[in-house]
Every structure is written in structure tokens, then in C-alpha cells.
Amino acid sequence: MKSFLKTSVACIAALTLTTFSAAAENVLKWGAQRDVVSLDPYSYGDTFTIAVLNHVYEGLVRYDDNLQIAPALATSWEVVSPTLWRFHLRQGVTFHDGAPFTADDVLASLTRVSDPASPLRGNLPAYQSAKKIDDFTVEVTTTPNYPLLLNDLTNIVIFDKEWLVANKAEAPTDVGKGVEGYATAHANGTGPFKVVSRKPDAETVFEVNKAWWDKPRHNIDKIVFTPITSAATRVAALLSGEIDFTNSAPLQDIPRLQASSDIKVLASNELRTVFFVFNRTDKTIASDITDKNPMNDIKVRQAMYQSIDIDALQKKVMRGLSRNTGSMVAPAIPGYVEALDSRLPYDPDAAKKLLAEAGYPNGFTFSFVCENDGYVNEEEICQAVSSMWARVGLKATLDVAPTSLQTAKFESGKFDVGILGWANEPMIDSYSILVQVVHSKTGTSGVFNWGGWKYPEVDALIDAAGKELDREKRLDFQSEALTKIKDDVAFLPLHQQPMAWATGSKVESLVQLTDNKPRHWLTKMK
Structure with a gap:
């Protein structure tokens, strides 16, 4: 009898703790107009898909809050000659599976994205080749006097070479041509969130990457991303609290959303x-x-x-x-x-x-x-x-x-x-x-x-x-x-x-820039 009581109390305590933990979690429920086309950011030049996947993958550089280029997986760089750039890589970074980030990953990623079969090759129009100097130094050769390499690299994310090789994913995928691969439905980046489950056209769940190299400005534990193609359904979900954020508030419903004391609308031109x-x-x-x-x-x-x-x-x-x-x-x-x-x-x-x-x-x-x-x-x-x-x-x-x-x-x-x-x-x-x-x-x-x-x-x-x-x-x-x-x-x-975004009462603050890309590593929940 005592054993039974101890077990029951332990179970109740565990259940209470689990319930409390779930309630304490900051979960951002994101309702979008459509799904991402793939979990592979190289699969198609779709700005929305890449914006979502920027929560998972990162490039050597990125845009800051003022859309100015800032260091990311590279800490610094210099122009060695009219055709040569040298990048110094950030040390101590790990991928979501725990693998260390090194120069080999940069070379493998640049090779993959510049492949003639890559739909994203046009995002690196001047790229010629890359060379490893040491584990944390890479040199990139471009066409002469190309002025926009850093701008281009904000959109070229880095994959783990070992992960690509182990999963036979070195070759690029292509949504437009129906070419899929392991990276179509799986992800392994260095970014602030990691994919923990994926049901295409239904739900993708991201959890915070506690090992992220950067200092988090967000307080989100989990993002539940749900495509809601119906505008009416998306609005109803926001008003009822079923979702906390949409990056596609229907234009015809903006007055109705603005009339709600629980909803904040951010509207501008992108x-x-x-x-x-x-x-x-x-x-x-x-x-x-x-x-x-x-x-x-x-x-x-x-x-x-x-x-x-x-x-x-x-x-x-x-x-x-x-x-x-x-x-x-x-x-x-x-x-x-x-x-x-x-x-x-x-x-x-x-x-x-x-x-x-x-x-x-x-x-x-x-x-x-x-x-x-x-x-x-x-x-x-x-x-x-x-x-x-x-x-x-x-x-x-x-x-x-x-x-x-x-x-x-x-x-x-x-x-x-x-x-x-x-x-x-x-x-x-x-x-x-x-x-x-x-x-x-x-x-x-x-x-x-x-x-x-x-x-x-x-x-x-x-x-x-x-x-x-x-x-x-x-x-x-x-x-x-x-x-x-x-x-x-x-x-x-x-x-x-x-561009019309809308947030529910649980969102305290977020950053909206004219590129219309949600950046939830900058979002605060109440």
C-alpha cells in the first residue's frame, strides 16, 4: 500500500511538473499563408522559404536590424586582391547535431550551391572557387572587381559537410524540377532554432537551440509553424488566440484586426x-x-x-x-x-x-x-x-x-x-x-x-x-x-x-524590416 502511494504521489508530481513546464514554455504559434517549399534552403529562390529557414541555417554574414552587413559564421574578412576574398571563421560553433563548424563545411556548402544544377546558383553570380587555408580560414575566388559578394553571402547558408555526406545529400535539390533529397525533409544548421518535427502543409515545429553561439535576444522556447491558406481561417485563428503571429494578414481584414484590443497590426510597403x-x-x-x-x-x-x-x-x-x-x-x-x-x-x-x-x-x-x-x-x-x-x-x-x-x-x-x-x-x-x-x-x-x-x-x-x-x-x-x-x-x-503582419496578445515585441522577413530570434513573448 505504501509502495502504491509513493508511486502515485511520484506520478502526480511528475505530471504536475510536466504540466507546469509546458505552461511555462514560451511557444510562438506562427500562422502563415503557405508552407515553405522545402527544408533545403538551396532548393528554390523563394524569399519566404529562405526567411523561415534562416531560423535554422546561417551564412558567413547576415543583415543586422538596419539591413547593414554584419558578421555571422565569419568574424571578419578582407579583400586580398581584385579576385580574392579571405574569411576568418567563428570558432566554437556547433551544428544542431553537435558537429563542430569548420572550413570544410563552408567549402562543401559553396560547392553545393554553385553546382550547375542548383536553383540558387544565381545568388552567387561572381563565385569561381573556394580554398581552405586552415580549419578556420577560407579564401573565395570571384570574377575580377566584383563589389557585392558580402551582400550575396547573406543568403548562402552553411551546411555540415559530414551530415551531407552521411545522408548522400551533397547534390542540390530542385523544387521546380521535382528533385528531392534528404535535405528536403531534414535540417541541421547552426542557427537559433532547430527543426524537431515536420509535416508538410500541416505543421513544422522548431525548438530553441540552447547551444547557439550568439547571445539570444528572444525568449522563445518553441515555434509552431502552421500554413493556413484560408485568409478567413487565419484571421479567426489570430482573433481566437490559436495563433500568435502571421506575416500575411489579409488586407481586407486589417480594419477588423485593428479594432481588436488584443491584436497589433504592422503594415507598410516592402x-x-x-x-x-x-x-x-x-x-x-x-x-x-x-x-x-x-x-x-x-x-x-x-x-x-x-x-x-x-x-x-x-x-x-x-x-x-x-x-x-x-x-x-x-x-x-x-x-x-x-x-x-x-x-x-x-x-x-x-x-x-x-x-x-x-x-x-x-x-x-x-x-x-x-x-x-x-x-x-x-x-x-x-x-x-x-x-x-x-x-x-x-x-x-x-x-x-x-x-x-x-x-x-x-x-x-x-x-x-x-x-x-x-x-x-x-x-x-x-x-x-x-x-x-x-x-x-x-x-x-x-x-x-x-x-x-x-x-x-x-x-x-x-x-x-x-x-x-x-x-x-x-x-x-x-x-x-x-x-x-x-x-x-x-x-x-x-x-x-x-506587407501586413499581425500579432496576438502574447507577443511583446518583434522586429519588422522592409525586406519582409520575420526574425523571431529578435522576438519577445510576454
């Missing part, structure tokens, strides 16, 4: 410019014009531009929260030129005249590929613009589906018109969009040149900018390149999209 891209190959993908591609005619592209009522789009679809633009980059991005920010006027009659001059008085049909879980109100944008185009005879066959399905279509050029958003991250410089989107597809350039557009004169300007150390001269090259593509209506800019 760096990302949203624009339309055109198939510029010889023939369309799905059109009643089969002998040529109308998108290659500047009059057609201008007609599509001038048939969009951007003010109506901003007011009705974006709830007045987007920033209309004629520029491909936001004002805060180096290389922005105010004169390029003016838009062609909305003029349906002029659009009809241009179409007639181009030989399409009755318009034509074409495929219009969009996502329903990508950019802010993207599906609504595409629906509204399709209706505007229809008024001038342009009949878009709207193809809307999740990112997971549309990525392959974009990467393989299976569209006539598509939508793309570019925040110029991690560079935070207009060279980013120029080298990855505008440049023709050669080597590490043009990774996001989905439509096969080619401008040799613009390529030459971009290439010149990529080896110019004088900042003003470099930006002049980039501004000239942006001017040329604007004059040719190579793309159809819409707006800098709004």
Missing part, C-alpha cells in the same frame, strides 16, 4: 516590386496566333500596359495599401531612378489602336499563369487585370494554382504572360534583378529569365556593373540598363506590394 513577364520565344504557348509570338511586338506589350487601370487595382484589390510604380525596383533599392518611376497612362483607346497597328484589331488569346498563394492578393490581381485586358480584346486564359504547381511551368517557360515579384534580396541592390531576371540565361546569370528575353546591350551594361568597384559608376551602368528595358516595355511593372 521592397518587393510585382510585375508581369512575357514569353519572348518564337511562338506562344496557348494562343490562337500560331505563326508568331505577339509578345515580341513592343506595341502589343505597350497595349497590355496601357489597358491596366492601376489606380483601380490599387484601390479595390490592394485596399489602397500598395505603391503604384513604373520602376522595376523600389525607391530604397540602390539603382532606383525617380524618373523611371512614372507609368504609361491608362488609356484603353490607345491600347486598342496599338493592337490594331500591330495587326491584332480583334485582339488574341494567350495563357496567363498566376499563383494563389504567392504574392499579396495575387489571384485577385490576375483576375482583375484579365477583365481589363478583355475590354480591349485581349483574352487571357487564366491559369491559377499553388506555387508548388506553377513553379515548374515558369521554369520551363510554359506561359505566355506570368507574374513575378522581386525584392532584390539578398543583395538589396538593383544588380540583383538585372543579373538574375533581366540578363539572358548564360552561366549563373538569368536564372529567372523565364521567358527567353534577350537584350545584348543590356547584358553588356549588367556585365560591366558586375566588375565595377566604383559605386557611382556601377549604379550608372545599372540605371542605364533599367532605362533600356523600360523604354522597350520589356516587363510590365505594377506596384511595391504591402
